[in-house]
Amino acid sequence: MDDLDDLFAFHSRPEVVRYTPWPVRNREETRAALERKLPQGELTADGQWLVLAIELRETGTVIGEVLLKWASEADRQGEIGFALHTDFQGKGLAAEAAREMLRVGFEELGLHRIVAVLDARNAASARLLERLGMRREAHHLHALRFKGEWGDEYVYALLDDEWRTARE
Template sequence: MPEEPPVRGAISVKFPVRTARLDLRPHREDDLDDLLRFHSDPEVVRYIPWPVRDLEQTRAALQVKIARGTEARPGEWLMLAIELRETGSVIGEVLLRWADEGNRQGELGFALAREHQGQGLAAEAAQAVLRVGFQDLDLHRITAVCVAENTASARLLYRLGFLQEAHLRESAFFKGRWADQLLFGLLEEEWRAGEAPATTSPSSTADRAEIVELVGTFFRAFTSGDGAHGRIAQLHERFLPQAVVVRTCGEEPAVLGVDQFLAPRERLLSDGSLVDFQEWPVQGRLEIFGDVAHWFGSYTKVGIQAGARVDGAGMKSLQLVRTGAGWRISAAAWDDERDDLSVRGAAAGLPRWG
């Protein structure tokens, strides 16, 4: 039998935990007004167990947060204020529960005021607190649970490198109804692989930056709703006109030209049949030599079709060449996860992308 790890009790964390734009720190009495702004917002609390809070309820919640903000203790949540350094105001909170000391398990939570969402700030705060979990607390696995319709939260977790481990049917009585929840998990070794800097053969930083932007254009193009036509047109320009796109997915390869590939997807993304759909790279590696380059990585897609959540994951290979007008995609190929094929193994050695 393995020996039980020693019991470590409470661990002090050095505050503030600084990121590029944020300071994560314990809450203070004078955070009340900032907290009230997002605790009283029905959109922010839609998928979290809190009610829409008034001033008194927020004041009571703040007292709990102040008490839980100084050190990590087994079995408890460490609740940190997310302060935007530029303004000094608290724009959200990030939480880490030291769930199980013996098994070195933790749990992550987050919430951000509405006007600060969509800028990568939640990801920045979560990455910093994952570092606290895996480095300071020496955790082995960190989980996160979200209501199945909370696509913003699921997208953030995928971006952080988490894998969906379970879909829990009606596992919570939530705001007056039974809700399905998604359980996500991130292992220490996966987190460490994601922290490693991406390796490339010698090439200029400018080439790398241009191709990183091109890979972003590729994935962003597959976003439903307003602006879909523009995003697809942007991607169209970044293909060589003669490029081939190959879909395998367990069948005979389907070899498509650029228009054949993009036109049906543009329809689907813009005519309302697919809503709230996004696709994004999760892990990946870029290799550049002279005028040729290759991006190979995993991706995830999430959306709602006919009222039901659709999701998937796979690996894509993008071949790129330098032209007089800049880097262009000369070929793309992809395969998707299925019963006997998992992205998890294939992407294990790849660093987190973006």
């Protein structure tokens, strides 16, 4: 709960949450979200999300979050997501956090495939995913009703053997 102010600093910014499933949050909504996130520090079953803070090394300030969903143990599938305070975007920090979450998924959980699903207008995240070696596999037109409007979505994916080859 010590990170509430840091979390509120980016959960309250429209430009940060534009492409996230949650709306702009006030302080109390951010507190409730943080309380829900606190027990999400490990994965023990299908359908769960691992939610980790992205912190600045120098100060310990929380500037974002990175998520990994254990979508299916039987099929060894996962999904990754991230959000970062606008003041810290464009510095490689989201890529560093997402790369580490991919490592956890492939090397620690033994996942076979990890996807990222994003709003097709989110060009910055698409570029980040491509830098991580993920490829766009799908473009779904008007795939979801998102924040009051129909939106297209991209699906990016990476396989465990592609991850291993890139690491070598």
